[in-house]
Amino acid sequence: MSIFDIPEYEGDDTGTTVIIPYIDEEYLLKHNINLNDDSDDQQSPQKQTSAPNWYNFLDEYLRISVQRWYYSRLNNKDYESRGKYLKVSINNEEIDYQGMIPVFKVMQALYNRAAFQGQLPQGYTDYLSNLTPSVAPITVNKVLVNTTTGYVSFIKVDRSLLKMCQPDNYYDPYLYFGVKPSSDVDNDPVLAFCRMPGMTVSYVTKTGNDGEWLNNVPSTTQDEFILAQYVLESGNMLRAGMSLEEYIRQSEMADHTSWRDHAANGTYPTIITRIKRNTALALANAYTKKIIDPERPQDDLGLSGRLGDLLLPPQGFGNKPTVRSRPKTGGGGNEKKTKDMTYTFYPAKTEYGDDTIVLYYSITTTNKKSSITLDLNVSSESGDISSEQWEESMGLVMPFEIVQAEISIESIDDVKNLHNYIVYLNNSIEDNLLNSYLDSKEKSTTSTLLIINFNELHKYKINLKIKLYLYYREQQPSIIIK
DSSP states (O other): OOOGTOOOOOOOOHHHHHHHHSSOOHHHHHHHHHOOOOOOOOTSSSSSSOGGGSSSHHHHHHHHHHHHHHHBBTOOOGGGGSSSOBEEEEEEEOHHHHHHHHHHHHHHHHHHHHHTTTTTOOOOOOOOTTTTOOOEEEOOSBBBBSSEEEEEEEEEEEETTTTTTTTTTOOOHHHHOOOSSSSSBBBOOOOEOTTTTTOOEEEEOOTTTTTGGGGTOBBBBBBBEEEEEEOOTTTBTTSSSBBHHHHHHSSOTTTTTTOOOOBBBOOOOHHHHHHHHHHHHHHHHSSSSOOTTTSSSOOOOOOOOGGGGGGOOOOTSSSSTOOOBBBHHHHHHHHEOOEEEEEEEEEOOOOSSSSSEEEEEEEEEESOEEEEEEEEEEEEOOOOOHIIIIITTTTOOEEEEEEEEEEEEEEEEEEEEEEEEEEEEEEEEESEEEEEEEEEEETTOSOOOEEEEEEEEEEEEEEEEEEEEEEEESSSEEEEEE
């Protein structure tokens, strides 16, 4: 390093020095410019946008690149809980915090909130201190020791916060992130994701190659941008016997720009598919416009007229003459029977909130069973529509989802056995009697399944209190027992 007159690292200092001594800078910059693509579409956003100044000077390009990929660690002393933070100089000129591009300050603030799981240290301040970004855990059931895979932090910001207005005139986030917007009419949401050691793996839009991260997340007007950051909980462990960090690291392509599911010690856990799906769900639910009318009476949500049909029979119910159905006179419930179970729905107990509905019912099995699944669907005149059909075929966000279930066990094998459980959207329960969790179908992003698995075969009577969150009021829910 002495021949370049660059001092060596001393003591406990560590770092990386990039030396580019002999290159054709003009050729390198010209052929690295993703805006000057070779497509024939002269109307594309890429063709209509002038090249930013950093495509003309190598030192400026490096200055943007360092921020683009390492904003999580750059001048971020709060990163030290996860490792060493970075100080970077280019041609002996340091990139200090004040000199960072505003959108990368936003992304660093989102990163810290996700890394701290929404619990910021006392006295913490950053570029978003006067705002309230959202933070949500992203969970995957059954394959991890801890169901939480990581956290996503997100916010909707305007042009003024990003200093895109005069006199600052910073570029839009897409240019700084190096991604292509799909439209010049509205703005696509953008999400960045990373693992240890904090380098951003990629930026994605819902129309890009990795768009599953942002399925059904709405675009915004030209004056606003939805920005999101997913941070992996690298220390979590797979039940298959490897760390989540190792599983993700093995999944990355050779260029380290994407994550793909793979086998893990003889299992195929589909963790990444579900991380993307559940991240998209968290963002879509946060930014999908709710159209519930607050002036409409609470006891008339467009649902009460068919509450008796909310709890539909198990699959096959009504196809055989041996199946019986009769109203239950006591307690105001509607009782239905099959050869395996009796269940009762209690419409009189139904509770309405501003954007929620709570349903009550009981299930009594006549034969020993080890599991039961409640499947939330959209009711229509032509039949029930599953969450997969609604989201994949119709391209819509489910109008409601299960967010909480209270399970009260009255008896096991005809013996009184009181147990009470509460299952939340992002937390499963498990003990020596059963495990239960809320889940989504393979091709859905919405929590529409309540699954109760007993550790052994039992006859049982259980009471259920199911809470649905409503995003739209025009559609009606139905629950199928399997």
